[in-house]
Amino acid sequence: MKAAYRQRGMSLMEMLIAMSISLVVSLAMVGLMANTLGTGTETIGSARLTSEIRAALQIMTRDLRRANYHANYIKCFGNLDCRDILNNGDGNVENYIKPITVTGGSCFFYWFDRDSDGDGTDDDPVGAFRRVVVGGVGVIQMTTTRENAPSCNSGNYWTAITDPDVINVTNFFVSNALSYTDTVDGATQTVDKIALVITAQLTGNAAVQRTVQDVIRVRNDIFAPAP
Template identity: 25%
Template structure:
């Protein structure tokens, strides 16, 4: 009987096993690192997306509301007597802050933290002091809206009843500005062949800009203001200060401010 020949079998040495284990640990560490990084990136993206959605919703509310400023159901009447477009009361104004409560001139490149205005919400042609003065402002890290309450001074950022429209439990509003820098004012009586501003002895184009050359009171000159407001809104998450967002939108007010000086 022929004998069976068995080859000598050799396994892994201890050194081979240790090297394999070390290599495996490195590979596993790399996989875990990539996984953690991916999860964190996905989490940050989700947080940013949620914050962006919240800010876009607030921006939409403000921009749609501001567009209606000065609306009057009796549009076929003399626009200069529009009760929703009266300076020093119901007309749209940008105010620097709740603390200072000072109106910002429309021809300056300056933003304010509050905007106030009115419009004919119930379309009865009459300005209702307890329900048709509106506004938005920044207060204590929140966006607030003027909702109701009897208002005695429409261009006062502290008058009336205000309530939060942003969620302070989720995020803090770090900035809210309204900038009227792109607004324009035109004197419809120009050119009138008169050097009204006394600048160079002739009737120049600058006199048609009623922000630069304000018609004298009692002159019966008619001016038309087109208002455009640039809104900037920024916020940061309460539970993650690394996640922040800022959005900007320009709003053209549909109803021009027409005045007889």
């Protein structure tokens, strides 16, 4: 006759130990998931920040390279006196052939024949960019609707090229210190080189910050004949 066998389950102590181990593992998994999600969110935000400031820099670069452009520049090939004949009889070449102006290190403007008609009296030749603070957030703005030099401190003709809901531009630095003028036999050639630096952070997370910079070599040099 077989002896009776009494089956036993987990003791209270064993159950408490198992629950404690499960709780530790669960907390570790929750922490890992939270960290992964947080890192992913920060990565997405960083990518968005980089994209925004690079887009702003690209807008400035492409427009600035056209500074001092005039539709009748073909008349300047091999002709140092082209400044006297560059307009088409209606326009004023002095509207376009001007050094780039940098104001306060965070605003600049330049001139060119934007509609390529060789006439300086019927278009809006000025291009300009500046940094301002709107609602506590730094924004880069541009204008292309001025026939006269714009004001870097006022005016309702400025349009934002950065989104204040996404990024806060904390610094915008502009310098023309790299520009230079060569002189040969009394004739001069002015070469404009403009350095741009943008530093920005996420509007909702100041810990995520990026800086981009570039040096733009303006394509249209300024020639002046010997006096």
